[in-house]
Amino acid sequence: MSDEEKLFTYLNKSKLSSNIDYEKKIQIAILGGFTLYGLEETIRVKCDEKKIQCVTYVSGYNQYNQEIFDEKSQLYKFSPDITFLIIDSRNVLGELFLNPYSVSVEERKRFVQNKSDEIINLAKTLVKKSKSKLILSNLSIPSYSPIGINETKEEFGLHDMIRSLNQNIKIGLRLEPEIYIYDLNSFVTKFGENNVFNYKQFFYGDVRISLDFLPYLADELMEYVKAVLGLNKKCIVLDLDNTLWGGIVGEDGLEGIKLGDDPIGRAYVEFQHNLLALNQRGIILAINSKNNFDDAMQIIKEHPNMVLKEDNFVCIRINWDDKVTNMKEISDELNIGFDSMVFFDDDPVNREYVKFNLPDIQTVEISDPSNSSKILKSMNDFQVLKITDEDTTRNKMYLEQRKRTELKTQVGNLQDFLKQLNISVKIKNADEFTIPRISQLILKTNQFNLTTRRYQEEEIRKFSQNKDKIVECAQVQDKFGDNGITCAYIINKDNKQQWTVDTFLLSCRIIGREVENGILCQIIEKARKEGVSKVRGEYIKTKKNKPAENFFPSFGFKKEENFWIFDTKNHFKKPEHLVML
Amino acid sequence: MAKKLFEIVSRVMNIPTTEISESSGSGSIPEWDSLNMYVLLNEIEKEFNVKFSLQETLEIKNVGDFKKKLEKYGVNQDE
Numbered sequence: 001m002s003d004e005e006k007l008f009t010y011l012n013k014s015k016l017s018s019n020i021d022y023e024k025k026i027q028i029a030i031l032g033g034f035t036l037y038g039l040e041e042t043i044r045v046k047c048d049e050k051k052i053q054c055v056t057y058v059s060g061y062n063q064y065n066q067e068i069f070d071e072k073s074q075l076y077k078f079s080p081d082i083t084f085l086i087i088d089s090r091n092v093l094g095e096l097f098l099n100p101y102s103v104s105v106e107e108r109k110r111f112v113q114n115k116s117d118e119i120i121n122l123a124k125t126l127v128k129k130s131k132s133k134l135i136l137s138n139l140s141i142p143s144y145s146p147i148g149i150n151e152t153k154e155e156f157g158l159h160d161m162i163r164s165l166n167q168n169i170k171i172g173l174r175l176e177p178e179i180y181i182y183d184l185n186s187f188v189t190k191f192g193e194n195n196v197f198n199y200k201q202f203f204y205g206d207v208r209i210s211l212d213f214l215p216y217l218a219d220e221l222m223e224y225v226k227a228v229l230g231l232n233k234k235c236i237v238l239d240l241d242n243t244l245w246g247g248i249v250g251e252d253g254l255e256g257i258k259l260g261d262d263p264i265g266r267a268y269v270e271f272q273h274n275l276l277a278l279n280q281r282g283i284i285l286a287i288n289s290k291n292n293f294d295d296a297m298q299i300i301k302e303h304p305n306m307v308l309k310e311d312n313f314v315c316i317r318i319n320w321d322d323k324v325t326n327m328k329e330i331s332d333e334l335n336i337g338f339d340s341m342v343f344f345d346d347d348p349v350n351r352e353y354v355k356f357n358l359p360d361i362q363t364v365e366i367s368d369p370s371n372s373s374k375i376l377k378s379m380n381d382f383q384v385l386k387i388t389d390e391d392t393t394r395n396k397m398y399l400e401q402r403k404r405t406e407l408k409t410q411v412g413n414l415q416d417f418l419k420q421l422n423i424s425v426k427i428k429n430a431d432e433f434t435i436p437r438i439s440q441l442i443l444k445t446n447q448f449n450l451t452t453r454r455y456q457e458e459e460i461r462k463f464s465q466n467k468d469k470i471v472e473c474a475q476v477q478d479k480f481g482d483n484g485i486t487c488a489y490i491i492n493k494d495n496k497q498q499w500t501v502d503t504f505l506l507s508c509r510i511i512g513r514e515v516e517n518g519i520l521c522q523i524i525e526k527a528r529k530e531g532v533s534k535v536r537g538e539y540i541k542t543k544k545n546k547p548a549e550n551f552f553p554s555f556g557f558k559k560e561e562n563f564w565i566f567d568t569k570n571h572f573k574k575p576e577h578l579v580m581l
Numbered sequence: 582m583a584k585k586l587f588e589i590v591s592r593v594m595n596i597p598t599t600e601i602s603e604s605s606g607s608g609s610i611p612e613w614d615s616l617n618m619y620v621l622l623n624e625i626e627k628e629f630n631v632k633f634s635l636q637e638t639l640e641i642k643n644v645g646d647f648k649k650k651l652e653k654y655g656v657n658q659d660e
Contacts, residue, residue: 008620012595037616200635201623205616211623 004215007038013048014041022053023542024229029057029080029132031064033091034208042218043225050222052229061206062091068126080132081456082228084221085123086184088208089139089162092119100158101147112161116168123169127178133456135224136173137184138166143193177457180224180385187220219380227383230443230454233283233362235336236275237327239345240289240296240318243366244272244308249295260305267369272307274373279312282391283382284334284398286315288326288343290350293318314398323350324357333405334398335508337446337544342381344372386457388437390484400481401509407480418513418577421478425518426581428485430464430471438473438488441505446544448506448516450537450551455490455503468493469502470526474519476510486510487519499527500563501537504551511547518578520555528568536563583648583658589628590644593621606643629656 026047030040040058047054057078059067064085067075075083090097092115100108119136126134141162145151151159166185173179188196191213201207209217226232241248245268246258258265279285285308289296296318300310310316315333317326323345331338338360345351351363362381366372384391404421411417428434439457446452455463464471470491476483486507492500501523506516527535537552539545552564556572559565566572590605591598594612607613613621618641625647626632631654633641641647651658 006624008593008595008617008624011617011620015595035616038620200638201619203635204619204638207616207619211620 004219007042007211007214010042010045010215010218011038013045020048020051020053022051024051024231025053025055026082026225026229027055027057027078027080028225029059029075029078029083031059031067031075031083031085033062033064033087035061035206036086036209036214037205037207038211038214039086039218039221042215043221046218046222047225050226050231052225052231054225065122068122068129071129076130079130082135082224083126083130083132084135084137084182084224085126086137086182087119087139088137088184089142090208092139092165093161096161097142097158099146100161101154105155108156108161112156112164112168116165116172119165119169120172123173123179124176127176127458131456131458132178133224133228134179135182135221136169136179137182138169140185140188140193141166177461182221182224187217191216223380223383226381227385228443228456231381232340232384232444233342233379233381234340235284235286235330235334235342236278237286237288237330237341237343237361238275239343239347239350239366240287240291240299242346242369243344243372244268245299245303246369249291249299253295254299254303257299257303259303264369265305267372269305269307271369271372271376274376276307276312278376278382279308279395280392281387282384282394284314284336284395285312286330286334287313287318288323288330288345289318290320290323291318311399312395314395314402323354327354327358327361334401335447335511342379384440385443386436386440388440390437390440393482393484397481397483397509400483403480404478415577418575421480421513421577422579423476423478423513423515423577424579424581425487425515426475426477427519427522428473428475430460430473434473434485435460435464437485438471441473441485441488441507442503445505445507446542447508447546448511448548448551449542449545450504450548451502451540452542452545453503460490463490470523474515476513476515483507483510487515489519489523491523493532497532498534498536499523499532501535504537505548508547514575515578516551517555518575518580520551521572521574522580524566524568524572533568534565535568536565538563583644583651585628586625586644586647586651586658589624590621590647593617593624601644603645603648604643606646609643625651629654629658631656 028043030036040056044054044056059075067073123134123136139162141159145158147154151157170181196209196213198210201210238244246264247256249257260266260269275285300306315330317330338358342362342364343354344364344366346366354361355363364375408417411420430438435457439460442455460471463469472489473485474487476486486509488505490503492502494500524535539549539552556570557564557566587598587601590601594610622638629651633650637650
């Protein structure tokens with residue numbers, strides 16, 4: 001847990017916060033069952049720090065039911081992208097929170113069932129009536145019980161009531177794509193009930209999350225904001241000596257470094273385990289270390305307590321070059337922007353050097369190894385709204401990529417290299433299986449993205465059912481392996497004569513293989529078959545999408561005002577090295 | 582003098598100490614609403630290591646009230 005600024009600092013900053021026109025924009029609504037004074041201000045400041053332009057709406061005190069059920073409410077007029085609905089046990093249980101044993105077991109059970117249904121219905125209503133994602137808090141389970149040590153002997157006691165409310169709500173809403181449950185109970189557990197709840201503040205102004213802890217709550221809620229905007233980190237770059245193990249390879253050698261079997265070594269092993277867990281859910285790892293390559297690789301390959309193996313690192317830079325040069329190479333090789341990278345290093349000079357030259361990379365200080373795991377686990381920058389199959393197999397794909405790069409260096413000539421890859425491209429419809437990945441690509445892809453229109457999963461689902469739109473994606477395979485779904489596009493059938501490419505993007509890992517041309521050929525052939533004479537598209541320039549700039553002109557599209565236009569009667573050349581399926 | 586107290590008010594309310602007097606409060610400082618007042622109280626309690634009762638909290642309307650309450654607790658308000 002990183003230490004938070006005090007609430008008043010945020011309050012004061014929020015008055016200054018600029019209305020800078022950032023590229024990333026979001027509308028956030030906050031609904032509360034109690035006073036959440038300061039939360040909105042803190043979230044605005046935190047957005048500003050992340051270069052997110054944020055507009056907020058805070059509903060009146062305890063007005064959430066009316067706001068959600070009334071279609072004409074201010075909430076719907078505001079049209080949020082994300083709505084936070086923060087309620088607590090007192091809201092839901094009412095009198096029973098204070099006196100749960102005034103009613104029978106059966107009544108308690110019935111009460112919980114009714115309340116669960118009510119909350120589930122409320123949540124579903126909100127997402128049905130708006131395009132907003134809903135982040136609904138669960139309820140914190142108090143440590144106190146009026147029957148004390150007998151609480152655990154009681155059938156369906158107070159704690160059970162809240163526990164089953166939480167469980168019912170989770171099960172009832174788990175499969176709703178636009179609804180997420182924020183685990184407020186874990187928040188209270190993490191910081192402690194006696195800290196988070198302060199009776200004096202509660203009686204003074206119905207404050208139920210004390211002012212000292214509101215900034216921490218805001219920080220946790222920011223995880224959703226960052227995930228919705230696709231601002232998650234994708235790659236952890238690691239130093240080796242005194243970061244992944246204790247000691248210095250060059251001085252201490254294989255036997256001398258600390259890794260396992262002693263207090264210091266155990267801390268490094270635990271840290272590696274935590275890194276491995278992140279790696280297995282899709283965060284890629286790379287090494288940037290000043291060392292003799294062979295010495296350091298010997299540890300990685302031969303040390304019995306190394307948790308991370310050579311294959312867990314998709315890019316390895318162990319040399320005596322400066323760390324900034326290495327970092328640029330890692331970014332190029334992996335096709336990952338600096339703002340998606342996090343750098344762990346124990347050496348302040350290295351950290352400062354990287355921070356100064358590449359300010360977009362987040363640098364993290366690792367000094368006392370006993371803190372490393374805590375720091376890593378408290379980072380809220382790795383969140384994605386949904387973990388897809390692509391995430392869990394990402395490491396393997398990058399390894400295959402490493403082998404492709406090796407082949408490319410061997411072959412030398414680009415066309416020969418592409419031929420030798422045996423690339424096949426399989427076009428797939430948007431369906432239950434592909435929509436989560438299409439959505440992920442649409443939210444995350446920055447580089448080869450012609451229009452950078454960010455659609456949420458629900459919108460894509462609606463598009464896919466619209467007869468006047470084509471929503472498809474492509475799975476790309478080659479002799480080294482499956483790249484997965486790495487291209488997605490949305491075509492609007494404007495009328496009988498004209499189609500418009502609304503969205504077209506490629507994952508960075510397949511840029512440079514002319515797959516995009518093969519797919520565009522398919523689209524134009526399809527248009528031709530349906531008698532459409534004109535296919536047009538836009539290139540909307542952003543800071544990052546330069547790789548897509550020449551896509552239309554190099555294919556033969558002609559510029560007319562804001563659009564690139566292709567007459568389907570014209571000839572075009574299909575890339576010969578691709579097998580289209 | 583109550584240098585430290587004034588400094589805390591200045592920091593929390595984000596106004597220069599020169600603009601703060603004992604009569605500064607909900608009437609004269611626009612930021613001084615009921616919850617910002619509570620944020621201030623929270624800071625003062627921590628900085629001087631005291632705990633006001635709920636009754637005392639409700640009685641405080643301006644900087645002078647804080648000063649009097651702190652005097653009652655025998656707190657040195659200058660450092």
